[in-house]
Structures are given as C-alpha cells and as structure tokens.
Amino acid sequence: MTDDLVRVENLTKHFPVESGFMARFYKSRKIVHAVDDVSFVIKSKETFSLVGETGSGKSSVAMSIARLQIPTSGRIIFDGIDINEMSKIELKQLRRNLQFIFQDPYSSLNPRKTVNDIIGLPLEEIGLARGAEKKKRVIKLLEQVGLVPGGEYAARYPHEFSGGQRQRIGIARALAVNPKFIIADEPVSALDISVRSQIMNLLQDVKKEFGLTYLFIAHDLSVVRYMSDTIAVMHLGKVVELAESEELFNHPEHPYTEALMAAVLVPSPRASLPVVRAHGEPPSPVNPPSGCRFHTRCPYVEERCKIEEPILRMIRPDHLVACHLAPVVQLKNMP
Amino acid sequence: MNYLTDKLLSIQDLQTCFFTSSGVVKAVDHVSLDIARGETLGIVGESGSGKTTVALSIMRLVPSPPGKIVGGRIDLAGYGNLVELDETELRKIRGSVIAMSFQDPMTYLNPVLTVGRQVVEAILLHNDMTRSDATARAIQIMRRVGIGSPEIRAREYPHQMSGGMRQRILLAMAISCQPRLLIADEPTTALDVITQAGILRLLKNLKEELGISLLIVSHDLGVVANLCDRIGIMYAGRMMEIGNTAEIFERSRHPYTRALLESIPRVDVGKKRLAVIDGAIPRLTDLPNGCVFNPRCTFAQPECKVTNPPLEIAAEDHKTACLLWKQIYSKEEIHLDR
Amino acid sequence: MLTNQTAAVGLALISAVVIIGSLAPLLYPQGPYSIHLTEQYEKPSFAHPFGTDELGRDVLGRIVWAIRITLIIGIVAAIISAFVGTVLGGISGYFGGWVDHAIMRFVDLMLSVPMFFLVLLVILIFGGGIYTVMLVIGLTIWPNGARLIRTQFLSLRELDFVKAARVAGSSDFKIIFKEILPNAIFPVIVDSSLRIGTAILTEAGLSFLGAGDPSSLSLGWMLNEAIPTFRSAWWTGVYPGLILAIILVSFNLIGDGLNDALNVRLTQT
Numbered sequence: 001m002t003d004d005l006v007r008v009e010n011l012t013k014h015f016p017v018e019s020g021f022m023a024r025f026y027k028s029r030k031i032v033h034a035v036d037d038v039s040f041v042i043k044s045k046e047t048f049s050l051v052g053e054t055g056s057g058k059s060s061v062a063m064s065i066a067r068l069q070i071p072t073s074g075r076i077i078f079d080g081i082d083i084n085e086m087s088k089i090e091l092k093q094l095r096r097n098l099q100f101i102f103q104d105p106y107s108s109l110n111p112r113k114t115v116n117d118i119i120g121l122p123l124e125e126i127g128l129a130r131g132a133e134k135k136k137r138v139i140k141l142l143e144q145v146g147l148v149p150g151g152e153y154a155a156r157y158p159h160e161f162s163g164g165q166r167q168r169i170g171i172a173r174a175l176a177v178n179p180k181f182i183i184a185d186e187p188v189s190a191l192d193i194s195v196r197s198q199i200m201n202l203l204q205d206v207k208k209e210f211g212l213t214y215l216f217i218a219h220d221l222s223v224v225r226y227m228s229d230t231i232a233v234m235h236l237g238k239v240v241e242l243a244e245s246e247e248l249f250n251h252p253e254h255p256y257t258e259a260l261m262a263a264v265l266v267p268s269p270r271a272s273l274p275v276v277r278a279h280g281e282p283p284s285p286v287n288p289p290s291g292c293r294f295h296t297r298c299p300y301v302e303e304r305c306k307i308e309e310p311i312l313r314m315i316r317p318d319h320l321v322a323c324h325l326a327p328v329v330q331l332k333n334m335p
Numbered sequence: 336m337n338y339l340t341d342k343l344l345s346i347q348d349l350q351t352c353f354f355t356s357s358g359v360v361k362a363v364d365h366v367s368l369d370i371a372r373g374e375t376l377g378i379v380g381e382s383g384s385g386k387t388t389v390a391l392s393i394m395r396l397v398p399s400p401p402g403k404i405v406g407g408r409i410d411l412a413g414y415g416n417l418v419e420l421d422e423t424e425l426r427k428i429r430g431s432v433i434a435m436s437f438q439d440p441m442t443y444l445n446p447v448l449t450v451g452r453q454v455v456e457a458i459l460l461h462n463d464m465t466r467s468d469a470t471a472r473a474i475q476i477m478r479r480v481g482i483g484s485p486e487i488r489a490r491e492y493p494h495q496m497s498g499g500m501r502q503r504i505l506l507a508m509a510i511s512c513q514p515r516l517l518i519a520d521e522p523t524t525a526l527d528v529i530t531q532a533g534i535l536r537l538l539k540n541l542k543e544e545l546g547i548s549l550l551i552v553s554h555d556l557g558v559v560a561n562l563c564d565r566i567g568i569m570y571a572g573r574m575m576e577i578g579n580t581a582e583i584f585e586r587s588r589h590p591y592t593r594a595l596l597e598s599i600p601r602v603d604v605g606k607k608r609l610a611v612i613d614g615a616i617p618r619l620t621d622l623p624n625g626c627v628f629n630p631r632c633t634f635a636q637p638e639c640k641v642t643n644p645p646l647e648i649a650a651e652d653h654k655t656a657c658l659l660w661k662q663i664y665s666k667e668e669i670h671l672d673r
Numbered sequence: 674m675l676t677n678q679t680a681a682v683g684l685a686l687i688s689a690v691v692i693i694g695s696l697a698p699l700l701y702p703q704g705p706y707s708i709h710l711t712e713q714y715e716k717p718s719f720a721h722p723f724g725t726d727e728l729g730r731d732v733l734g735r736i737v738w739a740i741r742i743t744l745i746i747g748i749v750a751a752i753i754s755a756f757v758g759t760v761l762g763g764i765s766g767y768f769g770g771w772v773d774h775a776i777m778r779f780v781d782l783m784l785s786v787p788m789f790f791l792v793l794l795v796i797l798i799f800g801g802g803i804y805t806v807m808l809v810i811g812l813t814i815w816p817n818g819a820r821l822i823r824t825q826f827l828s829l830r831e832l833d834f835v836k837a838a839r840v841a842g843s844s845d846f847k848i849i850f851k852e853i854l855p856n857a858i859f860p861v862i863v864d865s866s867l868r869i870g871t872a873i874l875t876e877a878g879l880s881f882l883g884a885g886d887p888s889s890l891s892l893g894w895m896l897n898e899a900i901p902t903f904r905s906a907w908w909t910g911v912y913p914g915l916i917l918a919i920i921l922v923s924f925n926l927i928g929d930g931l932n933d934a935l936n937v938r939l940t941q942t
Contacts, residue, residue: 265557
C-alpha cells in the first residue's frame with residue numbers, strides 16, 4: 001500500500017535480565033520478552049496510538065522504530081525501505097523524516113545548552129542550517145509552538161522554563177527538520193493537568209500545519225481517545241487488539257481492552273466507580289504465561305487459552321483481535 | 336474548648352511555610368476545612384498546590400527544618416489542637432487515631448524486612464498484644480485489603496511485590512490500628528489503570544466497612560469524583576473552592592475549577608476540542624499579588640490583582656474564593672456533566 | 674561554592690601560597706641557589722626567618738622558589754590525569770559492554786599496584802627529569818577519576834536528551850563531548866583538585882627519596898637535602914615540610930568543599 005508510511009513486521013525485542021560479560025555463559029539466563037512478534041501498519045497523516053500499561057512493550061516498540069534500540073528480530077519498513085537495509089545516505093534521510101518527542105520535559109533538554117542549540121541540533125546534524133540561519137529557523141519554530149517572541153527565548157537555558165514550556169521546546173526540536181513522522185512517547189503524562197490540554201492541542205495543530213504522521217505512545221485512555229485515529233492495544237509484548245479509534249471505544253472485543261476501559265476514571269460524580277475486570281496481578285515479562293498471555297487474569301478464560309497463543313485476526317473490517325473467544329465474545333456483546 | 340460537633344477534624348486558617356534559601360514558600364496559605372465522622376473528603380490540586388503539605392501538617396510530619404506550621408489550628412475531636420501537642424502526645428495519635436498512606440510505597444517500606452513483619456510492627460506499636468496475636472491480626476488485615484494468600488505473601492519483601500500490592504501493604508499498615516481518619520496521599524498515582532481501579536474499590540470498601548473518615552489527596556479529578564463526598568480544590572497553596580462533590584463538579588463557581596474540568600480529556604466523550612488554560616503554575620517563591628490564579632484567569636479584573644479573595648458561601652455546602660463569582664456565574668444553571 | 678567555608682579556607686590558603694610563589698623573583702631575586710658559605714646553618718633570625726642551610730642559602734628564599742616547582746608539577750600532573758581519566762572513564766561509561774569491562778579491569782589493575790612504587794620504578798628506569806616526573810605521575814594517578822567519570826556517564830547516558838541527540842543524528846563521540854561531558858564537568862573539577870594533592874604528595878615523596886629531578890628545586894627536594902641535618906639544623910626540614918603540608922591541606926579543603934557542593938547538587942537533581 002502506498003500510503004503506508006511505517007510498516008512494522010514481526011518486531012521482537014528481548015533483553016537479558018543479567019547483563020555482563022560472563023552472563024552470556026549462563027544457560028538459565030532469564031530473558032525479558034519486552035516485545036514479541038508485533039506487526040502493524042501506520043498510514044500516512046494518521047495518529048496511530050500504542051496503548052498499554054507498564055511492561056506492555058509500547059515504549060520498546062517506539063525505541064526500536066526510532067533506532068534508539070536495535071530489535072532482536074523483525075523488520076521496520078519506512079516509506080518503502082527496510083531500515084536494516086538502508087545505506088548511510090538513506091539513514092541520514094531517515095533522520096530527517098523521523099523525529100521523537102520525549103515524555104519527561106526535565107530530562108529531555110540538555111541543561112547545559114541554550115534553547116537555540118537544543119532545537120538547532122537536528123538542523124546542524126542533517127546539514128540544513130548553521131549559525132545565523134540556524135538561529136533564524138529556531139526563532140520561527142519557537143513562535144510556531146507558541147513561545148513568542150522567539151528571539152527572547154532562544155538564548156535561555158532549560159531551567160528557566162516551566163514543564164509545559166519545555167515540552168513545547170521539545171516539540172519545536174522535533175519539528176526542526178520538517179519530518180514526516182513523529183513518535184511522541186507519553187508527551188503529556190509528566191505535565192500538570194492544567195497544562196496538558198495546551199500541549200495536546202498544540203500537537204493537533206502542528207500535525208495539520210506540517211502534514212505529520214504520529215505514533216503516539218500512551219497509557220491514559222482519555223488522552224488516547226482525544227488524539228487518535230487508530231489504536232493498538234498492547235499487553236505483555238503483544239498486540240491484542242487493533243482498531244480504528246471510535247470502533248475500539250464503542251466495540252472493544254478483547255477482554256484486556258474491556259478491562260482497561262472498565263477501569264478508566266471518569267471525572268464526574270455521576271460516573272460509577274471503575275470496575276476491575278481482570279483478576280490477580282500483572283505477570284512479569286520475564287516469564288510470560290503460556291498460551292494467551294492474558295489468560296491468568298482473564299474473566300473468560302478457557303482451557304484452550306492456557307495452551308495455544310491466539311493470533312491477531314480480523315473480525316470486522318479494520319478491527320483485529322487476538323483472542324480465541326473473539327467471535328463468541330462478540331455474540332455476548334450484541335444488543 | 337471544643338468547637339466540633341460531629342466533626343472529626345477541623346482545620347482553621349492553617350499556614351505552613353518552608354524557609355528555603357530562595358525565600359519563604361507559603362506552601363499552605365490560610366486553608367480551612369472540616370472532615371465529619373465517616374465522611375470522605377478529597378483535596379485536589381496540581382503540583383505546588385499544597386495538598387500534600389496539608390496532609391503532612393495534620394500528621395505533624397512536615398520536615399522541619401525547613402518547614403514549619405506558622406499559624407492556624409488543627410482540631411481533632413477528643414484531642415484538641417494538634418498544632419499545640421508535643422511529640423509524645425503526637426506519637427500516640429499517629430498511626431492509631433490518624434493514619435496515612437503515601438504515594439510511593441517503595442520509599443516508605445523497609446526493604447530489608449518482610450512485609451508481614453512490617454504490618455506486625457505497625458500493630459505492636461499501638462497495641463499491647465503478643466507477637467503471635469499480632470501476626471494473626473496482620474494476616475487478617477492483609478486479607479482485608481485484598482492480598483490473596485496473605486500467609487504466604489507476608490514472607491515476601493517489598494521489592495518482590497508489584498506496585499499495587501505495595502500500596503495495599505501501606506494501607507494495611509495504616510488501618511491496622513483502626514484509625515478514625517485515614518489520609519491517603521496520591522493512592523493511585525504511579526499505578527497502572529487496572530491496579531488503580533482495584534485500590535479505589537478497596538478504599539471504598541474500607542470506608543463502608545470500617546466507617547472511617549477518609550482524606551484523599553490527589554491530582555486526579557477522576558479519583559475524587561468517584562470516591563469523595565466533598566472536595567476541596569487547591570492551587571498554589573490556597574483553597575479555591577470547597578464543598579459537596581456533585582455541587583462542585585456540576586455547578587462550580589470558580590474559574591480555575593471550571594477551566595480544569597473543561598480542559599481534561601474524557602474517555603466517555605468524543606473529540607470535542609479541549610479548553611486551554613494559558614500560562615503555567617507560578618513558582619511558589621514568586622506568587623502573583625491578589626488572587627493567585629489571576630494571571631491565567633480569563634475573567635480577571637483589576638481588583639483580582641490586588642485582593643486575595645476569601646472563601647465565601649456560594650450555595651449550600653459550597654464555598655468559593657473568587658471575587659467575581661456572582662457576576663460570572665449568576666445567570667447560569669448549566670450542568671458541566673456532558 | 675564560595676559560600677562553603679571549607680573550600681573558602683582552602684582557597685584562601687592556597688591563594689596566599691600562590692601569591693608568594695609568583696612573587697619569588699621580587700622577594701628573592703638572587704634565586705634559590707645563591708650560596709653564602711659564610712652563613713652556613715644559621716638559626717632562624719630576622720635576616721633569615723627560616724634560617725639557612727648547609728650552603729648558606731636562605732631557607733625561606735628557597736621555599737618561595739620551590740613552591741613554584743611543586744605547584745607546577747602538581748597541577749600539570751593533575752591535568753594529565755584528568756585528561757586520561759575523563760577520556761577513559763567517559764568511553765567506558767558511555768559504551769558499556771566489553772569496552773567498559775576491559776577499561777575497568779585495567780583500572781583495577783592500576784589500582785592494585787602501589788602507585789608510588791610504580792612511579793618510583795618508572796622514574797628510576799627512565800630517569801627523573803621534571804617533565805618525565807609530571808608525565809609519569811599524571812599517567813598513574815588517573816584511575817580514581819576515571820571511575821568517577823564512568824559513574825557519571827553511566828547515569829547521564831540514560832537521560833532523554835542524549836536519546837534526543839541520537840535521534841537528531843549526532844555521532845557517539847559528539848554525544849560524549851558535547852552532550853554528556855558538559856554535564857559531568859563538575860565532578861571532574863572536584864576530582865582534579867583532589868588529584869593535585871595526590872600529585873604533589875607523590876612528587877614530594879619521589880624527591881624526598883632522591884628520585885626526583887635534582888635540577889628543579891621542589892619542596893620535596895628540600896626535604897631530601899635536609900635529611901642529614903634533621904636533628905641539628907631542624908629548620909632546613911621543618912619549614913619546607915610545613916609549607917608542603919599547608920599546600921596539601923588547602924587542596925584537600927578545596928576538594929572537600931567542592932565535594933560537598935557536588936553532593937548537594939546531585940541530591941537536588
């Protein structure tokens with residue numbers, strides 16, 4: 001498909017629990033199954049969200065796509081070319097098209113550099129601008145993200161800014177080289193509540209203005225609903241459900257998705273207290289359960305679930321689920 | 336003299352300051368609130384709002400130096416003004432009459448003792464029992480807070496448990512001596528969504544079964560909406576609005592509360608564009624004059640930059656600290672719940 | 674930093690010493706070698722506040738000149754050690770894996786060998802010119818600094834702004850020197866000031882044993898020459914030793930004060 005910007009195929013990332021030179025020789029070396037055989041497609045100009053709790057692997061997927069981590073196996077195809085097979089020039093082009101917005105506004109900006117140098121770094125590395133030209137572009141970017149007058153802010157240091165402002169600087173940095181694709185890893189989670197909507201709206205505006213495609217990593221379903229076009233729900237390294245946003249919220253099919261949605265807090269006294277639809281504790285990604293990884297907590301669990309791992313399959317157009325009981329569950333939910 | 340009727344705790348005009356090298360921080364600036372017996376009160380606020388300092392002030396656990404309660408009263412039914420009590424008397428109250436659980440359980444649990452041992456120690460601190468009796472009681476309480484197979488899990492160490500479990504252990508320790516007031520500081524922050532729901536349900540059950548009063552401190556409006564009878568909204572050390580939960584959510588009379596409610600994305604609502612609150616939370620060493628929220632308030636008038644609004648009665652069980660609330664909201668009868 | 678009393682005292686002391694040393698040409702223009710055989714072994718007096726030695730040379734005058742050598746050797750050696758330590762520690766902490774292991778095992782090796790004897794051995798083999806001494810000391814006292822830097826790099830490299838630089842396309846070496854190092858510089862400074870003390874002490878020890886550079890008069894050499902007359906003409910040894918001690922103490926105080934400031938900083942971030 002030509003409007004697929006990013007194709008992720010069978011992405012797998014394992015980490016050894018014990019690091020160290022000698023650990024190689026331990027036969028019983030434990031492995032963290034951070035990501036296991038994950039596949040999905042991100043279309044051009046859409047906001048694709050990866051949702052999951054801690055240990056779901058969503059951050060690892062983001063890191064692997066951004067080449068901040070080397071995957072254990074699998075392919076990532078960007079704009080038609082497999083990243084692993086890119087030449088040096090093509091990799092440089094990749095850097096120009098793929099940028100990242102980080103979660104923590106306090107550690108994502110180098111405290112010893114000025115805002116001008118922070119935002120201008122990608123421009124320098126890609127070779128687009130230096131010196132005065134760089135400064136000019138930085139000022140323009142600052143103003144585009146709402147920090148006006150840009151000239152005044154460019155010479156300052158990160159500690160002079162609030163969390164929300166720092167996040168704007170991070171966004172400006174990601175936009176500097178005019179990329180096609182931006183990975184935003186929990187961009188509002190670390191911000192105060194009164195500031196979050198500023199940044200969420202900014203991300204929406206900038207997306208339209210620059211014609212961007214987003215991969216959005218989040219754990220807060222309310223934020224995800226507001227921002228996303230397509231959503232993939234991850235659990236313990238696997239994609240368990242993938243659907244268009246409204247479809248997912250209106251017809252969740254996977255028991256884990258159902259449990260997530262039942263647990264979401266609605267800020268209204270009329271809403272009922274969230275329900276717990278998954279019993280027990282989240283298993284550790286070091287020794288994932290056999291069969292379906294959610295089976296130890298699933299309210300609908302059957303024998304088959306403990307042995308056989310379900311495959312992600314389409315149950316409706318644009319709606320994939322990895323659950324043995326999906327067709328049955330669907331029946332139960334029908335009005 | 337005891338002014339309390341069925342009130343368990345009454346805070347009047349509390350002022351807690353931190354004396355730092357960059358200036359005096361008024362972490363809690365003239366805050367008043369009451370908690371009745373069996374009631375659940377929520378204090379909501381963002382970073383720097385002072386909500387945690389209020390909780391620590393009640394427990395008299397404000398780190399001192401650099402912090403100090405410089406004014407006001409905290410009256411606890413049957414014990415008088417907590418601000419005036421000395422350490423020996425406070426130690427009898429802490430844990431047994433008022434108990435507290437904290438946001439990051441890992442910091443508050445001893446990493447070298449088993450969790451079971453820690454609950455037992457909490458019990459023995461205020462009860463004259465044999466160790467075996469205390470152990471039996473600990474197992475009982477652990478089961479009460481939703482820890483399955485407590486006899487086995489009691490032998491685990493904090494680092495072996497999940498975040499949700501650790502929070503339950505802290506709550507177990509807190510309720511172990513049947514306190515009359517349980518203060519839960521950010522009980523669900525840093526926990527995953529499903530685990531959060533479990534803790535909230537637990538708090539609700541505890542409240543109903545034990546009849547204790549609860550003070551929930553949180554930055555999450557969803558947490559307090561679901562759990563609390565009454566809520567107080569704090570910002571930069573001051574109480575902005577306080578009253579019945581439904582009343583505040585549906586008929587808020589404060590620009591800050593309203594703006595907050597309109598800027599939060601909700602999962603039960605579609606993609607309507609979120610309202611934005613301009614600006615950022617002020618630094619506590621550099622607060623604006625007059626109403627603390629005025630630089631960010633769309634309704635601000637000149638008097639807002641001069642006068643610090645007092646809490647006024649806006650409706651039954653509803654007080655607001657805004658000079659202009661009558662003008663802004665009198666013509667409305669809207670329900671914020673969409 | 675300057676409000677820290679420890680560092681302030683140390684700074685005051687060393688400033689006094691440096692000023693005196695730099696004024697040497699003014700205070701004793703005749704240089705440290707001017708011999709007055711008529712005034713041998715005179716006790717401390719108004720004319721010679723610290724007395725004279727076996728060749729009639731004014732002890733205070735010699736001290737004033739010797740301060741320069743001692744300080745220069747110490748500072749240059751510390752700079753060399755800071756350089757080596759930072760580079761090795763930085764590479765080790767940033768890359769991790771087998772590079773880190775290899776470098777750290779080397780560090781362990783260096784630390785397990787008694788530093789002083791290593792230096793002594795090298796000097797005795799290669800001769801003791803002043804430059805050799807500075808170089809050799811610098812190349813032996815770096816391991817502690819390397820460990821410190823490595824720890825800094827290990828934690829700093831995990832921070833998001835490093836990842837951001839990688840996403841922007843920065844090369845590893847650019848990240849090490851332009852992103853991480855500026856943030857790790859304070860511990861380098863702290864460690865270096867402590868290293869100066871170590872370097873000075875090492876050189877003093879070498880010279881005391883006669884293994885230093887005889888053509889450059891350092892405080893350690895003065896001690897060496899004072900050995901025969903320790904008891905009888907005590908002033909030839911005590912005063913150089915005292916000044917040496919003051920120098921060492923002041924560098925330690927500065928290092929301690931900076932260390933305290935560093936810890937405050939680290940706990941604040």
